[in-house]
Amino acid sequence: MTASVVITGLGVAAPTGLGVEDYWAATLGGKNAIGRITRFDPSGYPARLAGEVPGFREEEYLPSRLLPQTDRVTRLALVATDWALADAGVTPGEMSEFDMGVITASAAGGFEFGQGELQSLWSRGSQYVSAYQSFAWFYAVNSGQISIRNGMKGPAGVVVSEGAGGLDAVAHARRQIRKGTSLVVTGAVDASICPWGWVAQLSTGRMSTSDEPARAYLPFDRDASGYVPGEGGAILIAEDADAARARGARIYGEIAGYGSTMDPKPGSGREPGLRKAIRIALADAGAEPGDVDVVFADGAGERTADRAEAEAISAVFGDRAVPVTVPKTMTGRLYSGGAPLDLAAALLAIRDGVIPPTTSVEPCPDYPLDLVVGRPRETPVRTALVVARGAGGFNSAMVVRAAR
Amino acid sequence: MTAKAFTLDELKTILLEAAGVAEGVDLDGDILDTEFDVLGYESLALLETGSVIEREYGISLDEEAIGDARTPRAFIEVVNAQLAPAAA
Numbered sequence: 001m002t003a004s005v006v007i008t009g010l011g012v013a014a015p016t017g018l019g020v021e022d023y024w025a026a027t028l029g030g031k032n033a034i035g036r037i038t039r040f041d042p043s044g045y046p047a048r049l050a051g052e053v054p055g056f057r058e059e060e061y062l063p064s065r066l067l068p069q070t071d072r073v074t075r076l077a078l079v080a081t082d083w084a085l086a087d088a089g090v091t092p093g094e095m096s097e098f099d100m101g102v103i104t105a106s107a108a109g110g111f112e113f114g115q116g117e118l119q120s121l122w123s124r125g126s127q128y129v130s131a132y133q134s135f136a137w138f139y140a141v142n143s144g145q146i147s148i149r150n151g152m153k154g155p156a157g158v159v160v161s162e163g164a165g166g167l168d169a170v171a172h173a174r175r176q177i178r179k180g181t182s183l184v185v186t187g188a189v190d191a192s193i194c195p196w197g198w199v200a201q202l203s204t205g206r207m208s209t210s211d212e213p214a215r216a217y218l219p220f221d222r223d224a225s226g227y228v229p230g231e232g233g234a235i236l237i238a239e240d241a242d243a244a245r246a247r248g249a250r251i252y253g254e255i256a257g258y259g260s261t262m263d264p265k266p267g268s269g270r271e272p273g274l275r276k277a278i279r280i281a282l283a284d285a286g287a288e289p290g291d292v293d294v295v296f297a298d299g300a301g302e303r304t305a306d307r308a309e310a311e312a313i314s315a316v317f318g319d320r321a322v323p324v325t326v327p328k329t330m331t332g333r334l335y336s337g338g339a340p341l342d343l344a345a346a347l348l349a350i351r352d353g354v355i356p357p358t359t360s361v362e363p364c365p366d367y368p369l370d371l372v373v374g375r376p377r378e379t380p381v382r383t384a385l386v387v388a389r390g391a392g393g394f395n396s397a398m399v400v401r402a403a404r
Numbered sequence: 405m406t407a408k409a410f411t412l413d414e415l416k417t418i419l420l421e422a423a424g425v426a427e428g429v430d431l432d433g434d435i436l437d438t439e440f441d442v443l444g445y446e447s448l449a450l451l452e453t454g455s456v457i458e459r460e461y462g463i464s465l466d467e468e469a470i471g472d473a474r475t476p477r478a479f480i481e482v483v484n485a486q487l488a489p490a491a492a
Contacts, residue, residue, distance in 0.1 A: 064424030
């Protein structure tokens with residue numbers, strides 16, 4: 001019998017809110033956090049909109065010892081972890097250090113820190129490059145700093161599979177808990193809204209160049225024309241269900257199933273791997289399509305990819321047979337951070353019996369989806385499916401279920 | 405040239421700039437002989453601190469000597485050993 005793995009704590013740092021309750025209230029209220037970039041002057045770039053995390057004052061949350069050695073992305077991740085641990089009622093110092101692991105995902109690492117050091121290198125010379133550049137930019141930096149700050153010496157790692165990474169990290173956390181680790185800090189935060197990060201993202205050619213925040217990122221809309229990037233994400237506390245119950249923890253829900261696939265080689269004419277990933281996740285959860293109360297879609301915001309996702313969902317569930325939502329229409333696409341934020345929303349949907357809305361979108365009738373648009377839909381939610389795709393052909397799907 | 409000597413106050417200023425201060429540590433206390441480990445500074449923090457000193461004072465520090473300095477007093481001695489010939 002494999003152990004059941006549950007989520008007992010959530011920490012959110014999103015464009016729509018800092019902290020779970022601010023984020024959730026804004027999400028149910030349909031607040032659009034996409035706007036013109038303020039972190040640098042975007043006027044010289046073809047894309048100028050992003051979902052930025054507002055009002056984050058790191059010096060209020062973190063000791064000054066950590067500030068010279070961390071990028072914005074790591075500061076957000078450390079604070080989201082503090083909130084998630086507090087939410088779970090966990091004091092790391094009271095647990096055995098080898099019983100706690102850290103597995104996060106990352107798509108870019110600390111890009112802004114790296115940009116600053118490169119600028120120092122070419123404008124002032126190598127002696128002006130910080131010793132901390134050796135790790136502050138690195139993909140694994142969030143996992144490393146979370147581990148050091150909280151004294152967590154169990155399994156640690158980072159998963160790099162772009163937009164699918166957040167689900168892959170949680171799946172890996174589940175694997176480690178099944179092997180015997182009591183608690184794993186997981187999820188992901190990405191943040192690289194700086195000129196260097198921006199040009200790297202632009203190179204995909206998939207970003208929206210619209211200047212209208214309400215019309216720039218429109219998954220499943222006839223006017224879909226690319227995506228708007230954002231920053232932030234969510235950190236989750238995953239625990240062995242029996243251990244969590246033994247300490248009387250509040251349980252948001254169970255990580256019931258997971259599946260991942262790679263797309264076939266471009267031009268092969270074979271079907272993309274998303275449908276299969278969803279089927280594997282359902283089978284892993286022992287769930288039938290009819291058990292699923294809501295699908296949190298990936299929502300690429302690009303016609304071909306939207307069509308592929310709509311076809312995968314309708315192939316599994318039937319035409320318009322399950323409510324589908326894309327709350328990331330309010331935040332933009334957060335790379336690795338997007339899917340963990342959807343997982344948090346799915347668990348809150350289970351808690352409150354409400355599906356958050358997809359905003360700004362006028363659903364294109366070509367897609368056979370029951371898209372929850374405009375306002376939240378109140379309905380009991382016991383089982384939710386979260387779907388995520390990463391550039392390069394990654395497909396992942398995860399089933400979360402109310403605790404039994 | 406005693407005026408050019410590197411003091412604890414100067415070290416504290418540069419430590420703060422290069423590496424900040426850990427929670428629960430009071431740099432204004434009597435720290436001259438407190439080990440850097442206890443103050444929350446590991447080798448990388450001291451490498452960065454040494455690097456800032458090299459830039460600001462235009463000197464080159466002996467990496468091995470800096471690595472062996474376990475307390476502020478020892479660190480300051482290493483810096484002054486380099487400053488003295490430079491000032492002479």
